[in-house]
Amino acid sequence: MLNNQYELNQSLLYQCHSKKKLARILQIDIKEMLSISENPQYFSFKKKKKNSMDERDIEAPEASLKKIQRRIFTLLKRIRKPAYLMAGEKGKSTYSNAEFHQYNSFFLKLDMANFYPNCKREYVYNFFFLKMHCSKDVSKILCDLTCHNGALIQGSSASMVLTYFAYEDMFSEIDSFLKSQDLIWTTWVDDITISKSEPFNKDNIILKISRILVAYGHHLKPKKTRYIKSNSPKLVTGVIINKKNDLKVRNQTRNEIIKMFQRFNNRDDFVDTDEFEHLRKQLLGKISFAQQTEPHLFSELRKKVKAKSY
Template sequence: MNRKRSKKLKIQTNGKSYTIKDSPLYRLRSKKKLANILKSDLNNLKKLRLDADNYHEFEDKGKGGKPRKIQCPCNGLEKIHSRIASLLCRIKTPDYLQSGKKGHSNVSNANVHLGSSCLLATDIKSFFPSTKRYMLFSFFFHSMECSADVADILSDLCTINGHIPTGSQISMPLAFWANSHMFDELYLLSVKHAVKMTVYVDDLTFSGDAVNKLFMSVTQRIITKHNQVMHPDKTKLYRGYESKLITGVVVKGDNLLVRNEQHKMLFSDVECWKAIKDIPSAINSNIAKKVIGRMHSMSVIDSKFKDKVRTLRISTAT
């Protein structure tokens, strides 16, 4: 049964940052203590371990317009997920991880690879659905050194139909930690060959002189070994002279550029805005907000769009 989603809870790190061994979840052996840490009780956790009625499921359009299934926790499970996510987000992550960190973004991820020679861009196919319950159990049991029963409860609480949900606050941090051995092995390969590596959720980028077809083959072998799949349609090997697309940003030599696709969408939106810009209160219209939002997004890559936002505000009726 689908339930109405409640207001999204915020992840609370309270400014804390520590190693995995300093996490309250580390070496947790008591179910009662787990319930206290999650600000709940054992009876409630037992109820929330079940998939039934604890998720709001629906379809949304993903990249390219393809439908994708979204699973959002509800009925109290969202509070548990928010608490677990808050604890996980306090654990220090490797420098190569660019997602889920303050001051980092898809743009900072692309920025690492400025001036790159050869580059490999790829991603993990169906990253959240392919991160299975046994991977979570392994993380909690082996990496966090929880007792088997505590790891079992946490694994049930954090999965639906045997995998990480796609629409929860735990999805991104837990998917990283559950696959951290794979990412670490890829990083060691990169260090060995003087290659720069970054991870942005499910996107992996490698740049350097040693990035070639053999490097790509070894990368794929490592990913497959860890029961994940390198997406065949989203894997590209770039030569040094080519413009490179990295997490939605174009890298050309030492410059970051906005994608042509973004320019085309902005042009289309601006044409709609021109038709209503002289109408009273046009600045408060949805189309004006859409154009301004798109320009702000593009200004992170190219600062000239900040001036365009100012121009639009001045020339639009209030």
């Protein structure tokens, strides 16, 4: 448990009953807070889903709203949460998520469909009003600042942590059920990984979890459901657990880094500095991601990227 975490009732937002106090907590002038909450501004764009040709709609907040949402995220992320929750948690990463399951042999991977659009405003409101014990007007403002078109948005830092708090009861039901089956599990936003050292009845697990999700307005994506047996490598949030239970960077990620570096190394491909620097940042980000799993992987390549300018 991280030392800087605390219980929900120790949060600054707990029992916030006035707009003035809320503005002070959010570190913003009250008039500006109310103006933004009454007319939140977003810009929309499409982004390709990872490892897919499909696209998802992203609604990104304008600068002032983004700053407020970041503050809400900072306040909520410090509240103590269960070990199975991985995404957005300080000290945890996609590597941590894979490491949690490292020495198990049988895996069930599930994916929730249209997760953010199905995280409805009423659940967010109920979290602030019923669990945080904020007043009705404060709860409404917090919803106005974090929801759009009746749901949580994908382009907000606050959304990742609010998906858990808004649907804490749903996740708790899943946790209780899986514990009763002697299974361990983690969730990375809409990605659920379940594992055990021995075979288990996957159909029973899928049916029960599906029923829990449907009761809260969510559902599974059947085409993403995978049951993986002991003699197969397991892919968990981009990290491979091989037959020896070692954590490795997947070949796809290795190849992407090599191709990006080859392009980066050819300055003639770039029209201007901005394009070059954008690829440079992307490449360093990819290498950092890989080094979470294998710390010394691409070390020399990383030095070359950091040293090279346009």
